[in-house]
Amino acid sequence: MNAEKIPDIIVGRLPVYLRALQRMADKGLKTTSSQELGDQVGISAAQIRKDISQFGEFGKQGTGYSIEFLTERLRSILKVDRIWDVVVVGAGDMGHALSNYQGFADRGFHVVAIFDNKKEKVGSKIGEFTIEDTETMVERIKSMGVKIAMLTVPATAAQDVAKKLVQAGVRAILNYAPITLNVPNNVKVQYIDPSTHLQRMTFYL
Amino acid sequence: MNAEKIPDIIVGRLPVYLRALQRMADKGLKTTSSQELGDQVGISAAQIRKDISQFGEFGKQGTGYSIEFLTERLRSILKVDRIWDVVVVGAGDMGHALSNYQGFADRGFHVVAIFDNKKEKVGSKIGEFTIEDTETMVERIKSMGVKIAMLTVPATAAQDVAKKLVQAGVRAILNYAPITLNVPNNVKVQYIDPSTHLQRMTFYL
Numbered sequence: 001m002n003a004e005k006i007p008d009i010i011v012g013r014l015p016v017y018l019r020a021l022q023r024m025a026d027k028g029l030k031t032t033s034s035q036e037l038g039d040q041v042g043i044s045a046a047q048i049r050k051d052i053s054q055f056g057e058f059g060k061q062g063t064g065y066s067i068e069f070l071t072e073r074l075r076s077i078l079k080v081d082r083i084w085d086v087v088v089v090g091a092g093d094m095g096h097a098l099s100n101y102q103g104f105a106d107r108g109f110h111v112v113a114i115f116d117n118k119k120e121k122v123g124s125k126i127g128e129f130t131i132e133d134t135e136t137m138v139e140r141i142k143s144m145g146v147k148i149a150m151l152t153v154p155a156t157a158a159q160d161v162a163k164k165l166v167q168a169g170v171r172a173i174l175n176y177a178p179i180t181l182n183v184p185n186n187v188k189v190q191y192i193d194p195s196t197h198l199q200r201m202t203f204y205l
Numbered sequence: 206m207n208a209e210k211i212p213d214i215i216v217g218r219l220p221v222y223l224r225a226l227q228r229m230a231d232k233g234l235k236t237t238s239s240q241e242l243g244d245q246v247g248i249s250a251a252q253i254r255k256d257i258s259q260f261g262e263f264g265k266q267g268t269g270y271s272i273e274f275l276t277e278r279l280r281s282i283l284k285v286d287r288i289w290d291v292v293v294v295g296a297g298d299m300g301h302a303l304s305n306y307q308g309f310a311d312r313g314f315h316v317v318a319i320f321d322n323k324k325e326k327v328g329s330k331i332g333e334f335t336i337e338d339t340e341t342m343v344e345r346i347k348s349m350g351v352k353i354a355m356l357t358v359p360a361t362a363a364q365d366v367a368k369k370l371v372q373a374g375v376r377a378i379l380n381y382a383p384i385t386l387n388v389p390n391n392v393k394v395q396y397i398d399p400s401t402h403l404q405r406m407t408f409y410l
Contacts, residue, residue, distance in 0.1 A: 008247070011405060011408050011409075012405050014404075014405075014408070015400070015401040015402075015404035015405050016401060018404065019383075019385075019396075019398065019400075019401055020385060023384065023385055040385055041385075042213070077408070078404045078405075078407055078408050079407045079408060079410060080404050080407055084403070084407060084410075086403070092302070093298060093299075093301045093302035093305055094298075094299075094302040096298045096301075096302075097297070097298035097299040097301075097302050098399065100298055101399065103383040103398065103399070103400055104399075104400055107400035107403075107404065108400070108403070108404065108407065109400060109403055147410055148403060148406070148407075148410075150399065155308075171409075171410055172403070172406035172407065172409070172410060174399060174402050174403055174406075178224075178307075178308040179228065180224075180225060180228050180245055188406040188409050188410075190402040190403070190405060190406055191224075192397060192399065192402055193224065193308065194303065194306065194308070194309075194355065194379060194397065195220070195224075195308055195309060195312035195313070195314060196220040196221060196224055197220075197379050197395040197397055198289070198291070198312075198313070198314055198353060198377070198379055198395070199219070199220035199223065199283045199285050199312065199313065200216060200217050200219075200220050200283075200395060201353070201377035201379075201393040201395055202283055202284045202285055202289060202313065202353075202377065203216050203219070203282065203283050203284060204216075204376075204377070204393050205284060205289075205352055205353075205376055205377060205393075
């Protein structure tokens with residue numbers, strides 16, 4: 001497998017397959033088919049077979065895929081067969097929600113710190129975390145070696161914070177602020193924006 | 206334009222184009238090109254031209270697209286040239302964040318009610334909203350004629366709540382719970398899940 005050659009659009013579908021497979025495993029299922037997986041995620045069976053074949057030979061004609069084996073391979077390909085430390089920047093409602101989110105542990109992620117620039121918030125607790133000052137953020141992230149950040153600050157502050165995160169060595173930003181970030185080419189940004197998801201559905205209403 | 210014939214994968218990109226165009230308009234820009242738009246959203250210029258051409262003739266060779274005109278057309282195609290009422294189910298951290306989210310108003314959405322099943326939460330306030338009981342949810346949604354819901358309840362409750370939402374006439378669900386929902390074919394579901402977005406980036410780290 002040569003990661004450089006895999007189109008980004010396929011990479012984007014792999015976590016969706018992985019989530020569906022983990023769900024099947026939770027239900028006690030052992031094997032699945034491209035048809036069944038496709039029905040779960042809303043992608044054609046042919047597309048799924050094509051995507052998965054990019055990474056080698058899985059499954060056999062007629063017997064389908066071993067859920068455990070395919071899960072392991074996808075976790076390895078996506079590099080979530082380890083735990084990544086993640087920081088949260090912005091201790092508003094969304095920062096609170098992410099700090100307390102139960103869905104990271106078994107998906108490869110662990111929140112290690114949360115930052116805010118409001119002096120009245122710094123030092124107070126969110127669950128097990130003490131909110132830290134963004135003034136010391138760059139040093140703290142560098143010292144922890146964290147590569148992933150979730151950005152939940154207001155849109156007006158997001159670009160400035162993103163620049164600091166890049167300085168600190170962050171290479172992947174999950175951006176909740178409703179703006180497009182300018183970052184160097186070696187930094188990945190993903191946008192989470194409920195309006196965009198809602199707009200995808202209103203088309204069909 | 207025949208909406209039935211447009212592949213879902215293209216529909217999914219249109220809100221992303223719309224967000225980028227609105228961003229450009231906010232900066233005072235009047236025209237753009239498929240190249241510039243592509244750089245903003247990380248999609249090839251050729252793909253963008255192909256996607257947009259599905260809906261008719263926009264822009265001229267060499268002069269690019271009028272941002273205002275293309276924005277209006279995309280808003281019309283996606284049916285967000287009007288305001289859709291939306292309910293939030295689940296008054297936890299994420300429900301709070303969504304009820305207070307500032308990014309809906311200019312994107313076509315308006316939160317009108319929030320529900321929770323915890324008796325100690327019902328009747329208390331989130332900003333301008335009074336949390337309502339999920340027991341009266343089906344009737345309330347029917348009487349308001351709401352077609353869109355955001356689901357932020359725990360995974361264990363999500364399928365049950367989704368069933369009630371469908372009974373109430375909801376046809377689009379934005380699901381924050383980390384499970385796959387089973388709904389009839391005429392109901393759309395979009396999943397918002399930070400782990401899936403993070404996993405898409407770890408591939409490149």
